[in-house]
Amino acid sequence: MNNIRQEFTIKDLENISGVKAHTIRIWEKRYNLLTPKRTDTNIRLYSNKNLEKLLNIVLLNNNNFKISKIAKMSEEELISQCKEMAINFLHKDEAINSFKLAMFSFDTVLFNETYDKLLLKMTFREVFKDVFIPFLEHIGLLWHTDTLIPAYEHFVSNLITQKIQINTEKITSKTSKSPKTYVLYLPENEIHELGLLYLNYELNLKGNNTIYLGQSLPFDNLNHFLKSKNEYCIITYMTIMPYDSKVKEYFKEADALLKESEAQFIAIGRKTDLVNNLKFKSNIKLYKSVSDLLKEL
DSSP states (O other): OTTSOOEEOHHHHHHHHOOOHHHHHHHHHHHOOOOOEEOTTOOEEEEHHHHHHHHHHHHHHTTTOOHHHHHTSOHHHHHHHHHHHHTSOOSHHHHHHHHHHHHHTTOHHHHHHHHHHHHTTSOHHHHIIIIIHHHHHHHHHHHHTTOOOHHHHHHHHHHHHHHHHHHHHHHTTSOOOOSEEEEEEEETTOOOOHHHHHHHHHHHHTTOEEEEEEEEEOGGGGHHHHHOSSEEEEEEEOSSOSOGGGHHHHHHHHHHHHTTSOOEEEEESGGGGGGTTOOOSSOEEEESSHHHHHTTO
């Protein structure tokens, strides 16, 4: 844990919690809710404990607890009240806040309790679309503000991955009669697979055959499917790779290999915008998101 981020600026706290920096300063001055240390130039620096406390305060405040009442709680009372609130929430925004708290405190139990509570009133598909996707989008925004470090994202992404895999396993035992098989992979050096994993779940849920090849696969490893006379649809998801400067080259190479094949090729992700003007000789289709593709399947 030595590489875990130990200090946050007030702007970091604003980005993570959604509470304006001005309001955080007022809570500090009026109620002594947070006690940051200060640099020689009087810049506030907040600890992990400060961040966890702020997220707990926000959770209670969003559920009609007045700041004046929260300020009178001991640390133990605050944590206890939030634990109870987190597993008895009524709104998806509270669940997202609970997941944020679990992420920044590396709390697997809180994550699972929150997830299990969601499943009492939502299907897994609804949890993923209505809660996990907005949560992951918020994580993406935190990356752009330099608030997040990889350890936080890896922790929570692995937990969500587990949930997708468990739910996929429940439905893949069914025998599909579909003549088409979907082959899913990520380009070489691409490791962000949550979107592809969820697509694999959706395809199986719809009764399709899938072959999941996972992360960082060189394109020439697909030769078996390209040369086959069976009906294959190859799907990839591009988040980071290929680099923007290499995207057109990647698709040109793919197009050259696919034009002699009966396989269909689908690419998903914002990087597809970079090749919208290319004219393909093979059966290549482009989609910005998994949701856009699912609308047509």
